[in-house]
Amino acid sequence: MRFVFKRSYDDDIKLFKHKMRAFYYLLLLVLMLSLPLFLDSFFLGEVTYVLIFSIAGMGLMLLTGHTGQVSLGHAAFMALGAYLNVIMLEKGVPFIISLPLAGIITGIVGAIIAFPVLRLHGIYLAIATLAISVLTEDIIVIAEPFTGGVVGLVAPQIDIFGYNIDRYSTPIAFYFLVLFITLFILLIYRNLLRAPLGRAFIAMRDSEISAQAMGVNITKTKMSAFAISCAITGLAGGLLGHFAGAFNHETFNLILSIQLLLMIVIGGLGSIHGAFFGAILVGFLPQIIAMVRDVISNSFGVSSLAIPGIEVGIFAAILVVMILFEPMGIYGRWIKIRTYFELFPFYRKNMFKRQKSYLKTERMK
Amino acid sequence: MSLLSLENVTLAFGGLVAVNNVSFHVGEGEVFSLVGPNGAGKSTIFNLISRFYSPQRGDILFANNSILKLRPDQIPSLGIARTFQNIELFEQSTVLQNLLVGRQRHRKSNMFSEMFFAPFVRDEERRHRQVVEEVIDFLELQAYRDKYIAGLPYGVRKIVELARALASEPKILLLDEPASGLSLEETNDMIFWIEDIKKQMKITVLMVEHDMNLVASVSDRVLALADGRELAIGTPKQVQSHPDVIKAYLGTSTVGNIDG
Amino acid sequence: MDFIQLAISGLAQGCVYGLIALGFVLIYKATEGVNFAQGDFMMMGAFVTIWLTNAEYLGINFWLAVPIAILIMGILGYLLDMLIIRRMFGQPQIALVILTIALGFIIRFAAGAIWTHEPQLLETPFAGKEVRFLGFVLGFEEVAVIIVTLLLTLFLFLFFKKAKLGKAMQAASQNQLAAYYMGIPVKKIQSLVWALAGAVAAVAGILFASKGAVDPSTGLLGIKAFAAAVIGGFGSLPGALIGGLIIGIIEPFAAYALPAGYSQITPYLIMILVLIFRPAGLFSQMHSKKV
Numbered sequence: 001m002r003f004v005f006k007r008s009y010d011d012d013i014k015l016f017k018h019k020m021r022a023f024y025y026l027l028l029l030v031l032m033l034s035l036p037l038f039l040d041s042f043f044l045g046e047v048t049y050v051l052i053f054s055i056a057g058m059g060l061m062l063l064t065g066h067t068g069q070v071s072l073g074h075a076a077f078m079a080l081g082a083y084l085n086v087i088m089l090e091k092g093v094p095f096i097i098s099l100p101l102a103g104i105i106t107g108i109v110g111a112i113i114a115f116p117v118l119r120l121h122g123i124y125l126a127i128a129t130l131a132i133s134v135l136t137e138d139i140i141v142i143a144e145p146f147t148g149g150v151v152g153l154v155a156p157q158i159d160i161f162g163y164n165i166d167r168y169s170t171p172i173a174f175y176f177l178v179l180f181i182t183l184f185i186l187l188i189y190r191n192l193l194r195a196p197l198g199r200a201f202i203a204m205r206d207s208e209i210s211a212q213a214m215g216v217n218i219t220k221t222k223m224s225a226f227a228i229s230c231a232i233t234g235l236a237g238g239l240l241g242h243f244a245g246a247f248n249h250e251t252f253n254l255i256l257s258i259q260l261l262l263m264i265v266i267g268g269l270g271s272i273h274g275a276f277f278g279a280i281l282v283g284f285l286p287q288i289i290a291m292v293r294d295v296i297s298n299s300f301g302v303s304s305l306a307i308p309g310i311e312v313g314i315f316a317a318i319l320v321v322m323i324l325f326e327p328m329g330i331y332g333r334w335i336k337i338r339t340y341f342e343l344f345p346f347y348r349k350n351m352f353k354r355q356k357s358y359l360k361t362e363r364m365k
Numbered sequence: 366m367s368l369l370s371l372e373n374v375t376l377a378f379g380g381l382v383a384v385n386n387v388s389f390h391v392g393e394g395e396v397f398s399l400v401g402p403n404g405a406g407k408s409t410i411f412n413l414i415s416r417f418y419s420p421q422r423g424d425i426l427f428a429n430n431s432i433l434k435l436r437p438d439q440i441p442s443l444g445i446a447r448t449f450q451n452i453e454l455f456e457q458s459t460v461l462q463n464l465l466v467g468r469q470r471h472r473k474s475n476m477f478s479e480m481f482f483a484p485f486v487r488d489e490e491r492r493h494r495q496v497v498e499e500v501i502d503f504l505e506l507q508a509y510r511d512k513y514i515a516g517l518p519y520g521v522r523k524i525v526e527l528a529r530a531l532a533s534e535p536k537i538l539l540l541d542e543p544a545s546g547l548s549l550e551e552t553n554d555m556i557f558w559i560e561d562i563k564k565q566m567k568i569t570v571l572m573v574e575h576d577m578n579l580v581a582s583v584s585d586r587v588l589a590l591a592d593g594r595e596l597a598i599g600t601p602k603q604v605q606s607h608p609d610v611i612k613a614y615l616g617t618s619t620v621g622n623i624d625g
Numbered sequence: 626m627d628f629i630q631l632a633i634s635g636l637a638q639g640c641v642y643g644l645i646a647l648g649f650v651l652i653y654k655a656t657e658g659v660n661f662a663q664g665d666f667m668m669m670g671a672f673v674t675i676w677l678t679n680a681e682y683l684g685i686n687f688w689l690a691v692p693i694a695i696l697i698m699g700i701l702g703y704l705l706d707m708l709i710i711r712r713m714f715g716q717p718q719i720a721l722v723i724l725t726i727a728l729g730f731i732i733r734f735a736a737g738a739i740w741t742h743e744p745q746l747l748e749t750p751f752a753g754k755e756v757r758f759l760g761f762v763l764g765f766e767e768v769a770v771i772i773v774t775l776l777l778t779l780f781l782f783l784f785f786k787k788a789k790l791g792k793a794m795q796a797a798s799q800n801q802l803a804a805y806y807m808g809i810p811v812k813k814i815q816s817l818v819w820a821l822a823g824a825v826a827a828v829a830g831i832l833f834a835s836k837g838a839v840d841p842s843t844g845l846l847g848i849k850a851f852a853a854a855v856i857g858g859f860g861s862l863p864g865a866l867i868g869g870l871i872i873g874i875i876e877p878f879a880a881y882a883l884p885a886g887y888s889q890i891t892p893y894l895i896m897i898l899v900l901i902f903r904p905a906g907l908f909s910q911m912h913s914k915k916v
Contacts, residue, residue: 003907010528012489070719114902122718123659127851128900131893134848195479195486196465196472198495199725203466204456210453213415214533215441215470220436254848258726265723270457286491299612316727323724325713 015190032179041171045243050283051178052239053260055185056257057267057275059232062189063289065269066198067225069206070122073129074233074260076136079252080106081234083265086153087146094156104237110230111223118222133257140249152248155241167243179238185232189272194200205270214306230309262319268329281318286311367426368393368569369414369445374423376413381411385419385593396570397582398564400604401590402613407573408450409593411541412572416440416445423549427537429620441470444536448526448543450573454514460525461510467532468493479519489560500531518561520551528560537569538562544576559583577605589613629761632878636765637836639777640774641667641871644829645850646857646865647778648822654785655794657708657820658721662729664847666823667731668832670790671839673742679748687750693828699790702823706816714812729844736841744838766836777828778866785862794818810837851898871895 004011004018016022036044059076081102088098117128140147147153158165158177165173192198201222203211212218241247259282267278287313326333340347376384384406391397399407411419412602415423416437422535425432425444437445442504446467455463471493474486501507504524509517514525523543528572530538543559562568563583573581580587581601589596589610595609648663652793659870660666666772686694754765775826785791797804797814805811833839834848849872857868872892880888 009491009498010487014489044867054839070722088490120900123722124855124900126719127855128897131852131897135890135893135897138886142886142890155367177663191480195471195482195490197476197479199458199462199466200469202458202462203469206455206457207453209417209448210455211466211469212437213441213447213449213453213465214529215438215440215472217436218468228476228480254845261721268887283396309734309737312730313738316730316734319727320709321722323727324709327716327720364828 003155012303013081016193029183035299036172036175037360038343041168043200043259044171044175045167046283046287048171048175048178049243050279051175051182051281052236052243053279054276055178055182055239056233056236056260057230057264057279058185058189058272059234060238061202061231061264061267061269061275062192063225063229063270063273064261065264066193066205067201067222067229068223069222070126070261071129071257072126072261073133073136073252073257074130074229075252076257077135077230077233078228078237078240078256079136079140079249080156081237082247083121083153084234085148085238086155086241089156090153096160099235099238102238103231106231106234106237107231110234111227112250113230114217118219127178130254130257133311137249137253140252147148150248152251153241154246155244156243163286167245174242181235183241185235186272189232191270197221197224208278218325262315266319266322267332268331271329271331273331274329277334280317281292281330285315289314297338367391368428370426371410371413372424372426374410374413374425376420380586382607384413384595386423387590387593387595389588389595389598390421391569391571392585393569394563394567395585396559396572396583398572398574398584399590400574400577400580400587400602401596405590406593407590409537409539411573411588412445414440414445414539427450441533441535445533445539446530446533446535446537447539448530448549450541450545452522452526454521454522454525454529456470456515459513460506460510460528461497461501462515463514463525464497464529464532465493467529468496470524470533487537496534497532500528503531503561504528520547522604523547523551527555531562531566531568535568537571540570540572540574542575544574544579552576555579556582577601581605630763631881632874633763633767633771633876635877637764637770637873638876639870640770640852640866641829641869642831642842642850642853642872643847643869644774644777644825645780645847646823646854647870648829649850649854650857650859650865651781651822651825652818653854654862656799656815657798658713658718659725659865660819660822661722661725661847662732662844663826664671664820664850665732665844666698666702667830668839668841668844669736669832670827671695671824671834671843672745672830672832672841673697673746674737674749674907675834676740679745687748691831693773694831695824698827698830698832699820699824700823702826703816703820705823708821710819711812711815712807716823730846733844736819742842744840745834746838747834749835751837751865757814763794765837766832770832773828773832774866778862781825782862783787790814790817806828828906846879849892855896856899861912870884884898 006012039047049065056078059077060071063069063071064073077159084102084105085098088101089095093101107193113132119126141149142150153276154329158174160177163173164170165177167174183365192201200211200216203214204218204221204225208218211221236254240251244251263282264275265278266281267276268274322329328335370386370388373584374384374387375382382481387406387410389397399410400408401407409418413420414432415437416432416439419433427445430445455466463576474483474489478486488491501510506521506524506528506529508580509521509525514522517525522530523546527543527557530540540559541587547555559570559572560580560583564568575618580618586599587601587604588598589604589607591609591613596609596613597604645667648666649660652658652660652663673688673696676911677685677694678687688713696723707750709724709728710721711726728774749766751765751769754764756763756768785795791803793809794814794817796807797811801811830839833843850869851874853868854865855868856871857864857866872895876888879891883891
C-alpha cells in the first residue's frame with residue numbers, strides 16, 4: 001500500500017495522485033503515440049473508433065455518471081454534431097472551426113432541451129430522453145434539404161491548413177487528430193472534476209436537497225451539465241461522421257443511444273476510466289467474437305457459426321452479469337484487483353462491501 | 366442586534382398547522398435553541414429559513430432584509446449554513462470533497478475558467494482548501510480526510526455535516542439535532558465545539574435539539590414550541606421550569622433530561 | 626365510412642400498445658420498477674404462440690396453444706424475477722432499467738436465433754373473417770383485439786381493487802418492509818407480478834400477431850407503449866389503456882392528414898408535451914423528499 005503524504009494544498013489539486021501514477025499514464029501516452037508504428041491501418045482504425053466512443057462515453061459519463069441524470073438519448077446529440085459539422089464543411093467553413101462550432105452548438109441545444117426536462121427525475125428523464133432520440137431520427141428524415149434525408153450525407157475530407165486528413169488515405173493522421181481531441185476533452189473533464197462545478201455535479205447526484213442547501217443552483221448546474229455533456233458528445237458525433245465517411249439517420253438510431261448508456265454502465269459509472277473501459281469493450285467485442293468464432297469453426301470443423309446479432313446478445317449478457325455481480329463496472333473490478341496487489345497478502349474480501357453503486361434511487365422514503 | 370428574525374410566520378400543510386404565528390429574533394453572537402416535542406414544528410422552521418418551504422403568512426428577515434424572495438440556493442450566500450436531521454451528505458465523495466462543496470457559496474470562477482483551470486481558479490482552490498483544512502483541524506477529522514462517506518460510522522458523519530456547514534464560513538449556523546444518535550462522549554465533544562464556534566469563530570448558532578443537557582450547556586436563550594405554537598422563551602432554566610413546557614412534555618416531571 | 630374503419634384499426638392497434646403499457650404499469654405498481662423489456666416480452670409471447678400453433682412448427686390447435694403460450698410466458702416472467710430481477714432488490718431504480726434493457730436485447734437475440742428474423746404471421750382460425758356491424762365491414766381480428774383488451778383491463782383493474790392477492794401486490798409496492806412485517810411474502814408476490822406481466826405480454830403478442838406479422842424487432846414497439854403509459858399516467862391501469870388508445874387512434878389519422886414522416890413523431894411529441902406540461906397529473910406516485 002502506498003501512503004501519499006500531502007505537503008501542500010496543491011497535492012490535492014494536481015491531476016495525478018502521486019509520481020508513480022503520473023509515470024504510468026505517461027507510459028500509456030507514449031504507447032498510444034507509438035501505436036501507428038506497430039498497428040496496421042485496420043487495427044489503427046479500430047483504435048480510432050474506440051477513442052471516438054470514449055469521447056462520446058465521457059460526454060454521457062459527465063451527465064449520467066457524475067451528475068446522476070440518466071440519458072437514453074445521447075445518439076441524438078451525436079447526430080446533431082455530425083450533421084452540423086458536415087453541413088458547415090459543405091458551406092466552406094474550415095474544419096478547425098466547423099468541428100468545435102458543431103460541438104458548441106450541440107452544447108447550447110443540449111442546454112435548451114435540458115430546461116423543460118429538468119423537473120423530471122430518474123425513469124421519467126430516461127423516457128423523455130429516449131423520446132428525444134426517437135424524434136431526432138424522424139426529424140433528420142423530415143429535414144431532408146439540410147440532412148439529405150434517408151440518403152444521408154457524405155463527410156468531406158478534413159482539411160487543416162492545406163493538410164488533408166482522411167480515415168482511409170491517411171489513417172495515422174486521423175488517429176492522431178482523434179487522439180488529440182480525446183486528450184483535450186480528458187483534460188477539460190479532469191479540470192472540471194477538481195473545480196467547484198464538478199463538485200457541484202457530484203453533490204447534485206448524491207443529494208439534490210443538500211447541494212441546494214450548500215448554494216448549488218440546481219437549474220443552472222443541471223443545464224451546465226447538459227451543455228458540457230452534449231457538447232462533448234456532439235464532438236464525438238462529428239468525428240464519427242468523418243470515421244464513417246457517409247451517414248444517415250440510421251447511423252444515430254435509438255440503439256446507439258442505448259448502447260452508449262450500457263457502455264458507460266459496463267465501464268463503471270462515476271469514473272472517467274469507465275468511459276474508456278466501456279468503449280474498449282464495445283469497440284473490440286465484435287473482433288473478439290469473430291476471433292473466437294474462427295477458432296471454434298477451425299477446431300470443430302463447423303463451417304458457419306454466424307448467428308446474426310450475436311454481438312449485441314453477448315454484450316447484453318455481459319451487462320446483465322455485470323450489473324448483478326459488479327455494479328461498479330469494469331472500473332470497480334479494476335480497483336479491486338489493484339487494491340488486491342497493493343495490499344497483498346492483506347486484501348479482505350468485504351473491503352468494498354459498504355460502497356454502493358452510484359445512481360441513487362428515486363424512490364422516496 | 367438581531368441577525369435572523371421570524372415575524373408571525375405561519376405554515377400549514379392542508380389542515381395541519383405546522384408553524385402557527387411564530388416570532389423570534391436571534392441576536393448576533395447568540396446560541397439560540399428550539400426545543401419541543403416531536404411534531405412541534407422545529408425542523409419545519411429550519412426548512413422555512415432554508416426556503417424549502419414558503420410561509421403562508423409572516424416574514425423571515427436576515428440582517429433586516431426579507432429572504433422570502435430568494436431561492437434555496439441563494440440562502441447560503443447570505444451566510445446561513447445548516448445541517449440536516451437525517452444526515453444529507455454526499456455519500457460517494459470523500460470527507461474533503463464534501464467540505465469543499467460547503468465552499469460553493471464562495472465560488473467566483475465560471476464554467477469556462479474551470480474547464481481550463483485558469484491560474485486564478487487554482488488560487489481559489491488553494492484558498493478553499495486552506496479554510497477546509499482549518500475546519501478539519503478544528504473538528505479533528507484528519508483521520509477521515511480522504512475517506513468516503515459511504516464507509517463512515519454515524520457519529521463521524523454527524524461531525525462531517527457540521528464541518529461542511531462550517532466550511533462555508535457562515536454568519537449563522539443552523540444545527541438540526543446535532544447530538545441525536547451520538548454517544549455521551551461525542552455529545553460532550555459537540556458541547557465544546559458549539560462553545561468554540563460561538564466564542565472563537567463568532568458564529569451565531571440556531572439549534573434544534575432534544576438533549577436538554579446539551580441545550581442547557583450551550584444555549585443563551587431557548588424557545589419552546591408545541592404543535593407549531595410558541596410556549597415559552599427565555600434562558601434554559603426559565604424555559605425548563607415553565608409550567609406550560611412541563612405540561613407539553615406530559616409525563617416528564619423532572620427538569621433533568623427532557624426527551625421528546 | 627373511411628373514418629370509422631381508420632378509427633377501428635387505430636383502436637385495435639392502440640389496444641396492443643395499451644396492453645404492453647399495462648405490463649409496464651403492472652410491474653411499476655407492484656415493484657416500482659420499470660421493465661424496459663416489456664415490448665420484447667410481447668414479441669416473445671407472439672413467437673411462442675406461432676411456434677405452438679403454426680403448421681410449420683408444432684401445429685397444435687389454436688385454442689389449446691393460446692393458454693399454453695400464456696402459461697409459458699407467465700412461468701418465464703416468474704423465473705426471470707426469481708433468478709435475476711430479485712437480486713436487484715434494494716438497488717437503484719435505474720439499475721433495473723438498464724438491466725431490463727439488456728434483457729430485452731437478449732430476448733431479441735434469442736428470438737432471432739430460434740425463429741430467424743423473417744416476419745411471421747400467426748395462423749388463427751378467424752384469419753380473414755369479417756364482422757358486419759351496422760353496415761360496416763370490420764376485420765374479425767380487430768374486433769377480437771378490442772374486446773379481449775377491454776375484458777383483460779377490467780379483470781386486472783378489479784383484481785387490484787378487490788382480490789386479496791392484488792391488494793397484497795399494492796401493499797408490497799408502497800412499503801416493502803412494512804408489507805414484509807405484515808406477513809406478506811414480498812419476494813414471492815413480486816415474482817407473481819412478473820409472471821402476470823409475462824402473461825399479459827403473451828396476450829398482447831397473440832393479438833398483435835393475429836393481425837400483423839412479427840419479427841424479433843417488433844419488441845421495439847414497446848417504446849410507443851412507453852409513450853402510452855406516460856400519457857395515461859404510470860400508476861394507473863385504465864390510464865395505460867387509454868394512453869395506448871390515444872396513440873393508436875392518433876397515429877393513422879396523423880398519417881392521413883400530415884405529410885409523410887410527421888405521423889411517426891406525433892406519439893412522442895404528445896408524450897414529451899405531457900411530460901413537460903402535466904407532470905403533476907402523471908406523477909401522483911411521486912412525493913417530494915422530506916428533510
